[in-house]
Amino acid sequence: MPKAAPFEEHHERYDAWFGEHAFAYLSELLALRPFVPWQGRGLEIGVGTGRFAAPLGVGVGLDPAPAMLAHAAARGIEVVEGVAEHLPFADHSFDHALLVTTLCFLDAPDQALREARRVLTPDGRLVIGFVDRNSALGQLYAQRREQSLFYREATFRSAEEVEQLLLGSGFAIEAWGQTLAQAPDEMCEIDPLRPGHGQCPFVVVAASPACAPSEVSLAGWVRAPEERPGPGAGLVRRADRFTGPG
Template sequence: MPRIEPFEAHAERYDAWFERHQASYVSELLALRAFVPLSGRGLEIGVGGGRFAAPLGVEVGVAPSRTMLERARARGIEVFEGAAEHLPFADDSFDHALVVTTLCFVDSPAAMLAEARRVLRPAGTLVIGFIDRDSPLGRDYEAHREASVFYRDATFYCARDVERLLLEAGFSVRSWAQTLARPLAETANIEPARPGRGECAFVVVAAMNDKPAR
C-alpha cells in the first residue's frame, strides 16, 4: 500500500521544508539539473508537490497523494494519481523519468524500476536522487526514523543498493553526482555538485534504459 497518510495530513508541513532549507533544496536541484534532459517528454515518479518537476521542466507527474498532487498541479504539472509500482501510462510513453526522495517510500523498488523501464522509451534516461543511507545525514534519518512523521516507515538505501537495483532492472548506470557535504543545520550556502558518490548526503544517479527498440 502506498504510504500516503502522512502526506495527506501534513502536506503543508512537508512542502515548507523546502522554504526552511532553501540552500539545501537549491543544491539538490543543481545536482539533478546536470542529468535531467532539457528536451523530450518527462515524467516524475513520486512528484509530490512538484518542487523538483516544475523547476527542472518535467511536465508530467504521478503520485498516490491527491493533496500533494494538487500542489503539483498549481505549479503547472500535468498530474496523475497512481502508485510508483503501477504507473497509469502506456509502454514507451516518456523520454526521461525523474525519481527524487521517493525510493525510500515505495513498497517495492524493484517493481517501481520495472515500471519506469516499461514507460520509458528505449535508451530513455532515468534520474534518481536519494539520501545515501551511509552518509551522516542518512544515518541520522535512520536513527530518528521512528520520531519522524514522514520517515517512520521509510527504507533508506545506500549508493551500492541503488546501483544493484538499477542493474537488476535492466538499466545501465551512466553517471553519479553528489551534494550536501554538511549537516542540514549548517548548510547556509548553495553547494556545487561534485562527481561521484560516497562523500555527500544527497546522491544523484543517471541511468539508461537498455530495453531493445521494437
C-alpha cells in the same frame, strides 16, 4: 496507503520545508539539473508538491497523495494519481523519468524500476535522487526514523544497493553525482555538485535502459553554482521562485 498518509495530512508542512531550507533545496535541485534532459516528455514518479518537477521542466507528475498533487498542479504540472509499482501509462510514453527521495518509500522498488523502464523510450533516461544510507546524514535519519513524521516508514538504501536495484531492473548506469556536505539545518550557502558518491548524503544517479550507457558529463558543474556557465547559472536565478510556499 499508510506511507502516503503523512504526506496527505501534512502536505503544507512538507512543502514549507523547501522554503525553510532553501540552500539544501537549491543544492539538490542543481545536483539534479545536469542529469535531467531539457527536451522530451518527462515524468516524475512521486512528484510530491512539484518542487523538483516544475523548475526541472518535467511536465507530468504521479503521486498517491491527492493533496500533494494539488500543489504540483498549481505549479503547472500535469498530475496523475497512482503508485510507482503500477504506472498508469503506456509503454515507451516518456523520454525521461525522475524519482527524488521516493525510492525509500516504495513497497517494491524493483517492480517500480521495471515499471519505469517500461514507460521509458529505448533511449530514455532514469534519474534518481536519494539519501545514501551509508552517509552520516543517512544514518542520522535512520536512527531518528521513529520520531520523524515523514521518514517513519522509509527504508534508506546505500548507493551500492541502488546500483544493484538498477542493474537488476535492466538499467545501465550512466553517471553519479552528490551534494550536501553539511546538514540542511546548518547550510548557509549552496553546496556544489561533486562527481561520484560516498562523500555526501544526497546522491544522484542517471541510468539508461539501453545496452550501452550514453555519456553524461559533469564538466563545468563541480564548481560553485555562481561560477557555472550556461543553463546552470540561469537555473540559480529561476529556482529562487520555488523557495517559498506555493
